[in-house]
Amino acid sequence: MGGMGSGARRAMNIGNVEDMLALDIRALRRLGVIQPGECIIDTLHWSIGGLSASSVRLRVDLSNIERGGTMTVSGNMPDGTISQNIAIDRVPSSLGGWRYYFLCPVTGRRCEVLYYTGGRFASRDAQRLSYAVQNMTDLSRARRKVAKLRRRLQGSGNIARPRGANRIDIVQRLRDAEFEAKTLYLDRLRNLAERSGSRRMPSERR
Structure with missing residues (x-):
């Protein structure tokens, strides 16, 4: 019997994209690594919580893009060394x-982001990855929305706290989100009480 928070969809995936090291061709282009007509060699670093997680050497050859470009990834990854052509x-x-797009080494389809797992970079579908929100229950998604709106109200980093009409709008959305989360929570409690045969049903009173 499942408890509170159970009931999330179980997909045939091996992880979430948020937890994987990734190569984003849009970010690489902004960094100047993707240069039409040139061959660029650079080093890419990943960090988690401000600490170095891994680094690889990139060789991006677009000197003759009409015939196709290539990127070679080599270096040490968390589970061993890698040498892969993309x-x-x-x-x-x-x-x-x-x-510009990567061609997934597994499916051959165009994609803008490749994720690392199992010793290789490949597309999300090829790696059988999902987004964290896909595996959440309705209650989990509602709580996530509440937390996100609260962070927006407080401001963080380079993002200033909202003011004026924008703040009023976010406050109202937060109230609506909190009401939705509370309603879902009470519904879950009622369902658990019904399945357990309890005569005492939860109410909205505290």
């Missing part, structure tokens, strides 16, 4: 210029 493709952008 193809790069480009397609015309509706805003002009080009958009």
